Amino acid sequence: MADYIITVDQGTTSTKAFLLDRKGELTASKPCPITQIYPAAGYVEHDAEEIFLSVLRTIADLLVSCPEAVKNVDSIAITNQRETTVAIDKTTGKPVYNAIVWQCRRTSDICKREELQKEEQYISRTTGLKIDPYFSATKMRWFLENVPEAKEKNDKGELLFGTIDAFLVYKLTNKKSFASDYSNCSRTMLFDIRNLKYDDKLLELFDIRKNSLAEPKPSCDDFGTIELTKEVLDEYDLDDDQKDILLTLNGIHIRGIAGDQAAALFGQNCFHKGDTKTTYGTGCFTLMNVGEEPVFSDNGLLTSAAWSIDGKTTYALEGSVFQGGSVISWLKDELHLIDKPSECDDVCNSLVDNGGVYLVPAFTGLGAPYWDADVRGTIVGLTRGSGRNHIVRAGIESIAYQVTELVDLMNEDTGISSTHMKVDGGVCASEFLMQLQSDLLGIDIVRARSDEMTAMGAGLLAGLTTGFFTSLEELKGLYYSSKTYSPDKDAGEARKTLGEYKKAVKTAAFMASLEGESL
Structure with missing residues (x-):
């Protein structure tokens, strides 16, 4: 038997590849950054061909640095940024336009169309989602209405729409397989999460051909066989050693796929109803395992299929914060208030309190529970005594406030009060x-030893598919925490600042409501 699983983690800002061994240890490649393209205010794109090249490079570099894994790979797993959508020429496998990224707000006007708004309840109860530019269906609609080549090929039945996982499967299998897992399909706003299939009424509503979409599959399944050719690899900026080592993967099967947040929930061993995790990345994503029946939120949270194993599907309740780590990037790259992220703690701790300064980081609108695409970033509470340190601290605090709101609402929707949260x-x-x-949540925060729980989760799913790992019980023995943070302030005292943050959100929403008005 082979000794390793290769996990590809294709994220918003970078791609990484990992080797996962039988002890649950991950060995990482160097990350390959992904160019962020901002063609207009609120627009975010990626070059999908650059993404595919980044996958090839990271896998090749991983195998070059770990020669013991060459021809010793059990299977391949993929985890990916969700919702980001690619329009693909079915014949060539090439994208016809840049990928529209999950953060992109260009489809706000599409979301406001009367024919969609009147089906809001149906969409929510079928897909578990809110009508928002975040999800893939409106991105597909935008391609058809704004990219002539996409419309032309769609009319001829020569266009495919895929999330990043499906795009990578199509490319890696030399166009032999076009498939996605339930967790990614759940984010298209076209997928019936109870019946685990695309919904005919929604396909008609968005005018999307079912045969242009990836085949939905359980997370633990066979998604196709790697079939790379020298001719294809010659099209990309790879050296001969990289090409040769990539060709050794031919014949290996892709056996596990999960969207990044579902993968992280699984990697964190959140196998039981009520288990909760938050991933603090570019955005922040809080998910609670709600068991084998979907729970639909009354508070603006989302419901998705998380994973499906042996015919049983586990669902998750989710809250999405669009701006998490990206707030720190903004403090560094745009405001130049810090030189590196590690400075933030010292800056925050240099102040007794936040001085009444609050940041609402609505750079691309607000996600759960507000779902307001028109709100923009706002700083409130500035005085003559406010300075650089207050703004940095307001940025860091904003991340915690947003996550706290999500957890509170999850507890309300489910009646489950967690005693801890994995991060x-x-x-x-x-x-x-x-x-x-x-302090804000009044519970323990348990940080995993590895921050690569997304890659871990996808690898574990592939391992369960092939028998590399035998059971969930075995997987529990592979999880290790690094540190636990316990509350050291009275929760009521800590939450006073949360109340002030919520006032700041109302201020930002009021400002958005005045857009276009003259005062």
Whole structure:
């Protein structure tokens, strides 16, 4: 038997590849950054061909640095940024336009159309989602209405629409397989999460051909066989050693796929109803395992299929914060208030309190529970004594406030009060943030030893498919935490600042409501 699983983690800002061994240890490639393209205000795109090249490079570099894994790979797993949508030429496998990223708000006007709004309840109860530019269906509609080549090929039946996982499967299998897993299909706004199939009424509503979409499959399944050719690899900026080592993967099967947040929930061993995790990455994503029946939120949260194993589907209740780690990037790259993210803790701790300064980081609108695409970033509470440190602290605190709102609403929707929350992601390196999160929620925050729970989860799913791992019980023995943060403030005292943050959100929403008005 082979000794390794290769996990591809294709994220919003970078791609990484990992080797997962039988002890649950991950060995990572160097990350390959993804160019962020901003063609207009609120628009975010990626070059899908650059994404595919990044996958090839990271896998090749991983195998070059770990020669013991060459021809010793059990299977391949994929986890990916969800909702990001690619319009693909069915014949060539090439994208006809840049991928529209999940953060992109260009379809706000589409979401406001009367024919969609009057089906809001049907969409919510069928897909578990809200009508929002976040999800894939309106992105597909935008392609057809604004990219002539997409419309032309769609009319001829020569266009495919895929999330990133489906695009990668299509490319890696030399166009032999076009498939996606239930967790990714759940984010298209076209998928019936109870019956685990595309909904005919929604396909008609958005005018999307069913045969242009990826085949929905359980997370643990066979998604196709790697079939790379020298001719295809010659089209990409790879050296001969990289091409040769990539060709050794031919014949290996892709056996596990999950969208990034579902994968992280699984990697965190949140196998039981009520188990909760938050991934602090570019955005923040809080998910609660709600068992084998979907729970539909009354508070603006989302419901999705998380994974499906042996015919049983596990569902998750989810809250999405669009701006998490990206707030820190903004403080560094646009405002130049910090030189590196690690400075944030010292800056925050240099102040006794936040000085009444609050940031609402609605750079691309607000996600759960507000779902307002028109709100924009707002800072409130500035005085003559406010300075650089207050703004940095307001940015870090905003991340914790947003997550706290999500967890509160999950508890309300489910009646489950968690005693702890597992966390992962690079932003967890901020001890100030983690302690604040514990104080606000009044529960323990348990940080995983590895922040790569997304890659871990996808790899574990592939391993269960092939028998590399035998059971959930075995997987529990592979999880390790690194640190636990316990509340050290009275929850009522800590939550006074949360109330002030909510006032700031109302201010930002009021400002958005005045757009276009003259005062």
